[in-house]
Amino acid sequence: MDTQPLSAIRPADLSEPFYYLHNARTLLNWVMQVHPDLLLTDEHQQLKQLLSLPDEAQALLFRMVMRKGEWFRSDQLNYAEIPQPTESLNQLAQAGLIDYSAHCDAKTLSSLCRKHELLQVCQSLWPEQSLDSKLRKRDLQVLLPAYDLPAQPLADWWPQAPFTLLRLSCMPLMDRMRLMFFGNLHQDWSEFVLTELGHQRYEPVSMDTHNRAFSQRSEVDLYLQLHQLRQKLEDGNELEPLHALLPAACPTDWLENRRQKLAFALGHAVERSGDLTTALALYRDNPHREARIRYLRLMEKSATAEATCLAAEEALDQVSQPEARIRIQRIQQRSAKKSGRPIKPQSKTAIPQLELTLEPSDSLRVETLVIDDLQTQGWRAWHVENQLFTGLFALLFWPALYAPVKGAFFHPFQSGPADLYHPDFVLKRQPLIDAGFRQLADGQYRTAILQTLEQKRGTRCSLIHWPTLETTLVEQVLACIPAEHLSAIFRHLLLDLRHHRRGMPDLICLSPAHNSYQLIEVKGPNDRLQDHQRLWMEFFIDQGITATLCQVRFQT
DNA sequence: AAGGGCATTG
DNA sequence: TTCACACCCTCCG
DNA sequence: GAGGGTGTGTCTCAATGCCCTTGC
Ligand SMILES: [Mn+2]
Ligand SMILES: [Mn+2]
Numbered sequence: 340m341d342t343q344p345l346s347a348i349r350p351a352d353l354s355e356p357f358y359y360l361h362n363a364r365t366l367l368n369w370v371m372q373v374h375p376d377l378l379l380t381d382e383h384q385q386l387k388q389l390l391s392l393p394d395e396a397q398a399l400l401f402r403m404v405m406r407k408g409e410w411f412r413s414d415q416l417n418y419a420e421i422p423q424p425t426e427s428l429n430q431l432a433q434a435g436l437i438d439y440s441a442h443c444d445a446k447t448l449s450s451l452c453r454k455h456e457l458l459q460v461c462q463s464l465w466p467e468q469s470l471d472s473k474l475r476k477r478d479l480q481v482l483l484p485a486y487d488l489p490a491q492p493l494a495d496w497w498p499q500a501p502f503t504l505l506r507l508s509c510m511p512l513m514d515r516m517r518l519m520f521f522g523n524l525h526q527d528w529s530e531f532v533l534t535e536l537g538h539q540r541y542e543p544v545s546m547d548t549h550n551r552a553f554s555q556r557s558e559v560d561l562y563l564q565l566h567q568l569r570q571k572l573e574d575g576n577e578l579e580p581l582h583a584l585l586p587a588a589c590p591t592d593w594l595e596n597r598r599q600k601l602a603f604a605l606g607h608a609v610e611r612s613g614d615l616t617t618a619l620a621l622y623r624d625n626p627h628r629e630a631r632i633r634y635l636r637l638m639e640k641s642a643t644a645e646a647t648c649l650a651a652e653e654a655l656d657q658v659s660q661p662e663a664r665i666r667i668q669r670i671q672q673r674s675a676k677k678s679g680r681p682i683k684p685q686s687k688t689a690i691p692q693l694e695l696t697l698e699p700s701d702s703l704r705v706e707t708l709v710i711d712d713l714q715t716q717g718w719r720a721w722h723v724e725n726q727l728f729t730g731l732f733a734l735l736f737w738p739a740l741y742a743p744v745k746g747a748f749f750h751p752f753q754s755g756p757a758d759l760y761h762p763d764f765v766l767k768r769q770p771l772i773d774a775g776f777r778q779l780a781d782g783q784y785r786t787a788i789l790q791t792l793e794q795k796r797g798t799r800c801s802l803i804h805w806p807t808l809e810t811t812l813v814e815q816v817l818a819c820i821p822a823e824h825l826s827a828i829f830r831h832l833l834l835d836l837r838h839h840r841r842g843m844p845d846l847i848c849l850s851p852a853h854n855s856y857q858l859i860e861v862k863g864p865n866d867r868l869q870d871h872q873r874l875w876m877e878f879f880i881d882q883g884i885t886a887t888l889c890q891v892r893f894q895t
Numbered sequence: 896a897a898g899g900g901c902a903t904t905g
Numbered sequence: 906t907t908c909a910c911a912c913c914c915t916c917c918g
Numbered sequence: 919g920a921g922g923g924t925g926t927g928t929c930t931c932a933a934t935g936c937c938c939t940t941g942c
Contacts, residue, residue: 353905407902453937476938525906525930532905538931636921669920705911725909799929806929841909865912867919872910 348751350535356420357394362531363401364390369750370519377519377556382512388434389509395420396427400436400509405528409510410447414502428505441506442490449480451504457483460497519559520750522552522757524566530752540798541752542741550749552757554591561586561594569601578609582617592761596627603630615641628663635670644678660838662871688877690868692888693859699893705863706845709889713859718848719815720859725843726807727816732829733802734791734813735784739771740800755801760837772833779826785817802840815849819856827882842871844879844886857885864892 348369351361367386371378378386389397399421403411416424431437449457454476461470461483474482493504507513518524533539553559568584585602589595606621607629615637622634631654638647651671658664668685675682697708710720721727733740740755741748744767747756758764765772778784792813796805832839844860858879860872868876868888879886 358905405903529904529931533931536905536931539929673920797929804929845910863911866910869910 350531353532353535357398358535359405359528359532360394360398360401363404363528364397365531366520366528367516370516373551374519374553377553377559379556382515385435385509385512386516389436392430392434393427395423396430399424399427400431400507401528403437403507404510404513409507410443410451411505411507412451412502413505432505436507436509438506438508439503440492441504441508443493443496443504443506444490445484445486445488446480448493448496449483454479456497456500459499463497463499515559515563518562519551519553521752522749524562526752534752541754542795542798542800543751544741544748544753545743546748546750550746552749558589558591558594561589562597565594565597565601569604572601572605572608578605578612578614578617581605582609582621593757599625599627599630603627603633606630606633610637628658628660631658632663632666632670635667639670639674644674648674648678660835661874662838665870665874687873688880690873690876690880690886690888692890694890694892696892696894705891706861709859709861709891710846713846713848717852718850718857720846720848721812722845723807723812723843723847724845725840726804727812727847728828728832728843729802729840730804730808731788731813731816731825732832733800734788734795734808735778735829736772736775737791737795739768739775740802742768742771744768754799759801764836765833776826776829779822779829782822784822784825788817789813802836815851816847816856818851819849819854824882824884831878838871839875842869842875844872844875855885857887859887859889861889861891 348365351358351365355361367390371383371386375383389400392400399416399418402416402418402421413425413428416428418424421427428437428439432439443451448460452460455472457476457479458470458472458474461468461479470479493500514524517527521530530539534541553562564584564586568581571581571584572578582605585605586598589598602621602625606618606625609621610618610633619634619637622630622637625631625634635647635651635654638650642650648671651667651674654667655664655671658667672682672684695709695712697705697712700708704722706722710722713720740759742756744756744758747758747767749757756764758767775784778787789810792808792810796808844858846859846861848857848859850856860868860876862868876886876888
């Protein structure tokens with residue numbers, strides 16, 4: 340068994356035939372060392388047993404774990420480094436890690452068999468029926484489950500089958516280990532090899548054993564439960580039983596957030612199915628932004644205007660996000676008007692508009708057409724949307740983003756700190772954040788940004804889309820945009836990274852010759868400014884930054 | 896026979 | 906296997 | 919104008935090979 344020090348989670352050398360096994364064991368060992376108290380005795384036992392099997396058997400197991408699904412055919416397990424797969428399988432079965440005699444349902448079987456095999460299965464099940472071999476496999480895959488036969492061993496489906504089937508019974512444990520390692524279920528075992536191959540790069544951050552994604556087993560359980568629930572929701576299961584499966588409040592903020600998000604999604608589905616009462620129940624007391632708004636919208640439709648108006652007022656007392664406030668205020672406006680006591684609408688900041696009439700194009704996006712048009716007027720325009728300012732922000736504050744803050748990093752494949760969107764993100768890195776703004780003040784920010792750009796290009800970062808950040812773009816931007824503007828923009832970003840990283844204008848237009856720039860949001864004939872886009876435009880105008888809304892009409 | 900879709904691989 | 910954005914529809918005053 | 923739903927592109931690695939479909 341590998342007993343590497345904790346600091347050495349390193350992908351295995353690819354010249355090693357068992358490289359993937361080494362990677363898998365690195366993951367398992369890390370979890371066993373960092374989370375021993377979150378594993379049941381039974382699970383410890385299972386892992387110990389697995390790790391005491393011969394390498395070939397372990398390797399075969401992980402070959403399957405890393406492949407799709409949990410069902411496998413014995414004839415599709417041929418690997419050069421595993422010369423006796425049958426023997427390995429027997430050892431795995433002995434250890435209870437795989438199930439040889441599991442009952443297989445029609446759907447599973449039909450996806451495991453090839454078309455000509457599927458025909459044979461049907462023939463052997465219903466010898467009297469003659470099936471046209473011109474049927475498409477898709478049709479057979481519908482046909483077989485339609486008979487509603489119970490799950491049964493392969494031998495009962497197809498006695499003459501030229502292979503056997505097996506199911507990984509350790510999959511729940513493997514998923515749990517993966518979850519405890521990554522802190523999520525969307526990253527998988529391939530992270531290791533992709534990193535070793537150089538297809539992806541992560542910023543190294545020093546970690547100690549205190550850094551772990553979960554502190555209690557119940558948290559892991561809750562994550563898994565929420566994940567399964569979301570899965571069922573997406574699969575279109577009956578909504579009623581799902582509602583009953585929603586766990587009560589979660590012990591940690593991030594899990595509670597996930598729970599509320601799911602409650603909202605569930606509520607939304609229920610609402611669309613027509614059950615407004617359940618929807619209201621799921622939205623009520625849900626601090627999730629969309630939930631609050633849906634709640635008020637439902638009130639607006641079903642309750643009195645007075646009650647809605649009051650509820651909206653109440654919500655406004657609790658909500659500070661500008662975007663949410665705007666939408667709540669609209670509801671308040673409408674209800675107030677409806678109840679006969681209209682509120683004077685807030686005066687909106689006027690946004691400079693530019694009307695352009697262009698030739699329509701079926702291959703080019705409207706933004707590109709505007710860029711071309713601006714070029715004839717001496718502007719060099721780039722379609723950057725959110726990526727420019729969030730990118731510059733990340734480049735300047737790179738040391739803060741990847742500071743080894745407690746709890747922010749717990750495995751080597753993170754594209755950003757776990758608390759990136761938490762309200763106290765800044766507080767936990769105050770000195771480094773201050774340092775970034777100091778560089779903006781003393782002029783060092785340009786070299787800092789350009790250096791990080793070259794040094795880190797390609798390194799995964801939650802705030803950076805590298806292809807957008809061409810060096811010439813960044814150089815010109817740094818030449819044209821004054822530091823005070825960048826400073827104001829970055830401070831605004833930091834107010835609410837999650838929400839403020841959205842809604843920035845489509846184009847930045849640079850005129851290096853005149854050291855000037857402007858921002859342009861392009862709107863085609865069928866598009867309008869969204870709330871968060873308007874908020875950014877207002878912000879820029881407040882700051883004295885030129886921002887224009889460009890309305891495009893098409894020549895007929 | 897050709898090409899799309901996909902799973903697998905390092 | 907998301908997320909941000911654009912596009913398209915309906916309804917309303 | 920506003921709310922709502924849906925579609926689209928995406929930096930979710932690139933190369934390979936199997937299976938299936940379609941067309942000749
Ligand atoms: Mn845009
Ligand atoms: Mn636009």
